[in-house]
Amino acid sequence: AFTRNRKISFKDTILSTISMQKSAEKTEVLKFFDFSSKAPTASALIQQRNKIPSDSFASLFYDFSNSFTCDKTLKGYDPIAVDGSDIYIPRNPKDLDTYRITDQYGKGFNMIHLNAAYQLLSHIYTDVILQPVNHINEYLAMTDIIDHYASNYPSRKPLFIADRGYCSFNVFAHAIENNAFFLIRARDSESPASRSLLSTLTLP
Numbered sequence: 001a002f003t004r005n006r007k008i009s010f011k012d013t014i015l016s017t018i019s020m021q022k023s024a025e026k027t028e029v030l031k032f033f034d035f036s037s038k039a040p041t042a043s044a045l046i047q048q049r050n051k052i053p054s055d056s057f058a059s060l061f062y063d064f065s066n067s068f069t070c071d072k073t074l075k076g077y078d079p080i081a082v083d084g085s086d087i088y089i090p091r092n093p094k095d096l097d098t099y100r101i102t103d104q105y106g107k108g109f110n111m112i113h114l115n116a117a118y119q120l121l122s123h124i125y126t127d128v129i130l131q132p133v134n135h136i137n138e139y140l141a142m143t144d145i146i147d148h149y150a151s152n153y154p155s156r157k158p159l160f161i162a163d164r165g166y167c168s169f170n171v172f173a174h175a176i177e178n179n180a181f182f183l184i185r186a187r188d189s190e191s192p193a194s195r196s197l198l199s200t201l202t203l204p
Helices: 010-018 024-034 043-048 055-067 138-152 169-177 192-200
Strands: 078-089 099-101 108-119 125-132 158-162 181-184
Touching: 010 024, 010 043, 010 055, 024 043, 055 125, 078 138, 108 138, 125 138, 138 158, 138 169, 169 181
Parallel strands: 078 158, 158 181
Antiparallel strands: 078 108, 099 108, 108 125
C-alpha cells in the first residue's frame, strides 16, 4: 500500500482524516486541498484510507499524547477528568453493534459512545475509549483508562474525576489497586454501602 504514485499520499490521507470537521466528506476534501481543481475525489480518499489499519489512528493518538510531558501537579496530584459523549455516525442497519431502533416503524440510528480522559493541567486528551451503542460499559472504559494511565505514567499520582456513570465498586477497587485516587459523583439513590465507602475514602 502507498507504494504507487497517487493523488493522495499516505501523509495527506492521515492529515486529511484527522483534520475533518462536520461538513460532507467531499467538502472536507476540497477544504484540505485548498479548493484546488486538482483535488482528489472523496471516493479516492476513502480508497486510500481503507488501506490503513484502523488501529493505526489509535497508535497515532497515544504516540502524540504521550510525547507531551507535564510536570505540573495540583498539590502532588495529576487531575484527570473523565466523561462520556454520544456520537452519531452514518446510518447502517446492518451494523448491529451500533444500530438502535427508536420507534415502532423500525427507524433507527447508528451511534458510538466516546469515553475521554482529559489532563486538566496540560490540556491534553490522554485517553479515548470508543464503544458501540449496544455495548456501552462506562465501568469497563474507566478501568481501561486507569490501566492505560498506570502503564504510561507509573511515577505520577493521578486523581480521576468522573460523573455518576462511572460510579461502581469495581472502578473504586481498580483505582485503589493501581495506587490511583478518584473523585466520582454518586446518585442519592446509590446503596448505603456505596455511600459509606465513599465517605471513608479521603485523600491523604
